[in-house]
Amino acid sequence: MDRVDRWARSVRSCLVQSSVRRTMPWGLLGLTLGGSLLKEWTPLPESYLSNKRNLLNVYFVKLAWAWTLWLLLPFIGITNYYATRNALMVLRRLTALMVGTVVWYMCTRMFLHIEDLTGSCYKSPSFDVLHREHASKLQCQQAGGFWHGFDISGHSFLLSYCALMIVEEMAVMHNLNTSKNSRLHMVVNCLFLALSCLTLIWLFMFLTTAIYFHDFSQKLFGTSVGLLAWYGTYRVWYLTPFSPGLPPQYVSLSFQMPKRYL
Template identity: 60%
Template structure:
């Protein structure tokens, strides 16, 4: 049980781990490919968008749990304690708050994993001299992000087995998918957005031909 609690805490800061690794990765790879600081800053704004999605998503989930929940005297949902109108107050008095608790873990792990995969696609375009420090830096960050992605997938599977019920996990995963598709699948394709990771002109032409 203690091991599961530690894993749960590690997942709670999943966005912080993802942010800290993607920040230097996006900076180095995008500047290497474009050579323009303005474009790099524009692409780094994806991290601000991701932070907003994380913050709004978790706040919405907390409010849903609050407005659909009640305080009980026991885990068996016996004895409603109507005098406690919030989860914090309920727990502070030794009660058990029960509401529709959408899985924030499923939401966050889904979104973080897909965002890392989207940003790491730029590695197909990066060509660096093996003896240059940039090659070592980008390779190290790439390996670290790959390892982090493995951890997030593993944690997602653990969440699926040990935490929440099926509907709560499905809603959490759905919101994670919506966060990813709404940004990388829709908004980032527009000119007034942070944009997608830089790609070669040949790939852009190929994508345009598919769209036609």
């Protein structure tokens, strides 16, 4: 228990800082740009991470929203209730997860629709002979063809959105003290550390996507949608009365460029 407590205090001193929430959006844009430039100018050799069947991609990234949802659900419920002692307030805050689910679903459906609208079906991976009778990616693949369209990076969107959402919700830990209840303290610390590890995985796989997959425009579009989804909720809508609201004891931040960039 002492070791978990020490780890939680160490991570809290890093991830819960307001500077992290302020600079992470710029960091994500920087990773997209840097990884894409590396991919175009000096491509890295094929590796385990460039294989879409790698364990992190199959068991974490493919289920990114499920991991984020099921860890944030108890974390928000427990920490927000401990901070407010208000069950209605907790229920209101939990609706942020419902909002996130709607955002995830609508954006992924939009990406698929754009790929259908901008693509064509081909008979081979060289994209030289058209299958004109197939008008959607699903029909094309079912017929054994190869669809080529504007494939927006769903990984860039979802991983950026999940990482930002987790960091925003962990802001409740800034002034939360559960040390008087040892069992609760242990549960909160374990959830906090699990979310912190998940955030690091999302950031690492976000960089991997930037280095190995998609075109720059596809990754930039996906990342931009993730940032807009975060900004539209936590920086605009959640500041209004008719919304899930922000975590208790939250320090509001404006989305401004850090001074070193000016």
